[in-house]
Amino acid sequence: MKIAFVVFNGLTTLDFIGIYDPLTRLKTMGFMPDLEWDICAYTDIVKDDRGLIMVPTAIQEPLQSYDVLVVPGGYGTRTLIHDNNFIEWIQTAEPCKLKVSVCTGALLLGAAGFLKGKRATTHPSALQELTPFCQTVLENRIVDEGNIITAGGVSSGIDEGLYVVERLAGAEARSKIAKQMDYPYTLRPESVAQ
Amino acid sequence: MKIAFVVFNGLTTLDFIGIYDPLTRLKTMGFMPDLEWDICAYTDIVKDDRGLIMVPTAIQEPLQSYDVLVVPGGYGTRTLIHDNNFIEWIQTAEPCKLKVSVCTGALLLGAAGFLKGKRATTHPSALQELTPFCQTVLENRIVDEGNIITAGGVSSGIDEGLYVVERLAGAEARSKIAKQMDYPYTLRPESVAQ
Numbered sequence: 043m044k045i046a047f048v049v050f051n052g053l054t055t056l057d058f059i060g061i062y063d064p065l066t067r068l069k070t071m072g073f074m075p076d077l078e079w080d081i082c083a084y085t086d087i088v089k090d091d092r093g094l095i096m097v098p099t100a101i102q103e104p105l106q107s108y109d110v111l112v113v114p115g116g117y118g119t120r121t122l123i124h125d126n127n128f129i130e131w132i133q134t135a136e137p138c139k140l141k142v143s144v145c146t147g148a149l150l151l152g153a154a155g156f157l158k159g160k161r162a163t164t165h166p167s168a169l170q171e172l173t174p175f176c177q178t179v180l181e182n183r184i185v186d187e188g189n190i191i192t193a194g195g196v197s198s199g200i201d202e203g204l205y206v207v208e209r210l211a212g213a214e215a216r217s218k219i220a221k222q223m224d225y226p227y228t229l230r231p232e233s234v235a236q
Numbered sequence: 237m238k239i240a241f242v243v244f245n246g247l248t249t250l251d252f253i254g255i256y257d258p259l260t261r262l263k264t265m266g267f268m269p270d271l272e273w274d275i276c277a278y279t280d281i282v283k284d285d286r287g288l289i290m291v292p293t294a295i296q297e298p299l300q301s302y303d304v305l306v307v308p309g310g311y312g313t314r315t316l317i318h319d320n321n322f323i324e325w326i327q328t329a330e331p332c333k334l335k336v337s338v339c340t341g342a343l344l345l346g347a348a349g350f351l352k353g354k355r356a357t358t359h360p361s362a363l364q365e366l367t368p369f370c371q372t373v374l375e376n377r378i379v380d381e382g383n384i385i386t387a388g389g390v391s392s393g394i395d396e397g398l399y400v401v402e403r404l405a406g407a408e409a410r411s412k413i414a415k416q417m418d419y420p421y422t423l424r425p426e427s428v429a430q
Contacts, residue, residue, distance in 0.1 A: 054257070055257070056254065056417070062286070062288070063249070063390065079287075081289075092273075094290065095293075096289065096290055097289035097291065099289075145418075166418060167416075194418045196417045196419070197394060197417045197418055197419040198418050222361075224359060224377075224389025224392050226377075
C-alpha cells in the first residue's frame with residue numbers, strides 16, 4: 043500500500059502532520075511493514091502558511107498509482123481551487139481507492155470533482171465554501187463516504203488519522219498507535235457520519 | 237518576542253508542529269502582532285524520523301537572542317544527547333526566558349543542563365532515560381517549572397502549546413486559538429504539575 047500526502051504553498055502544516063503521524067506509524071510500528079508514502083507536490087518546494095519550508099519527494103508525478111490520497115487544508119486552498127493545472131494534477135488521483143481530506147483540503151477534493159453527490163465536511167469557517175462541491179455539507183468531525191473521508195478543521199486530522207488506522211489495520215493497531223502518540227482523547231461516536 | 241523552534245534529523249514532526257501551530261497563531265490571529273520565529277537547526281537540511289525533509293531558516297545561529305526555545309523529540313534525540321557540538325549549540329539558549337520541550341525533547345534540554353534540580357516529564361516510554369538529567373521525573377502531561385515547561389509524548393505538544401498561549405496572551409486567546417484549530421479537547425487540571 044502506498045500513500046500520497048499532498049502538500050502545497052499556503053498549507054496548514056498541522057492539517058498534514060496530524061494525519062501523517064498516525065498513518066506512517068502503521069509502518070514504523072510494524073502493522074503494515076510494506077507501507078510506503080510520498081510527500082507529493084506540484085512545486086519543487088513548499089512553504090506553509092507560516093513560513094515553514096518542506097521539500098516534496100515527488101513533484102508533479104501523476105497520483106493514480108497511490109492507494110490512498112491525503113489532502114490537507116490551509117489558506118492556499120482558496121487560490122488553488124481556481125488553479126487548473128493544480129486541480130488537473132489532483133484529478134489524476136481519481137483511481138485511488140481511498141481519498142482523505144483534512145480541513146479545507148475538502149475544497150481541493152471538491153474542485154477536483156471527487157465530492158459530487160457525496161456528503162462532506164471541512165473547517166467550521168468554510169462550510170459554505172464547500173457547499174457547491176458536494177451534495178450535503180455536514181458539521182460532523184469526520185464524514186465517511188466509504189472511499190472518501192473528510193474531516194473538520196486542523197486538529198481533526200489526528201482523529202481522522204486514527205480512524206483510518208482502524209479501518210486499515212484494526213482496533214488494536216489504533217489503540218497502540220494512539221498510546222504511542224500519547225493521545226488520550228477519543229472521538230465520540232456521534233462525531234462520525236457514516 | 238521571538239521563538240526558536242529547534243528541528244534536527246530524526247525528529248518526530250508532530251512533536252514540533254503540534255506546538256508550532258498554536259504558538260504561531262498568536263501572530264496570525266492578531267494576539268501578538270510583533271511575534272517572530274525561526275526554524276533553527278544545526279544542519280542545513282533536516283529529515284524527520286519518517287522521511288519528511290524540512291529547510292531551517294536559521295542554521296547554527298546562537299540561540300541566546302530568542303525569548304522562547306521550543307525543542308521537540310524523536311529518536312534522533314538518543315544520538316544527539318551524546319553530540320557535543322549539538323548540545324553546546326542548545327546551551328547557547330541558556331538566557332532564553334522560557335524553554336519548552338515536547339516528548340523526548342526533554343532529553344535534549346536535560347543534556348544541555350537546563351533541567352538540573354527541576355521536575356520534568358517526557359514520553360511515557362522515556363521516563364527512565366530522563367532521570368539522570370533532572371531532580372524528579374513526573375508522569376503529568378505538562379510539568380511547569382516557570383521558566384521551563386516539559387510535556388509528555390508527541391500529541392501533548394498541542395495541549396502544551398495552548399497552555400503556553402494562555403500564559404503569554406491569556407485565556408481568551410487560548411480559547412479562540414483552540415476553536416480555530418477545531419480542537420475540542422481540554423487538558424484536565426490534574427494533568428498539569430505546577
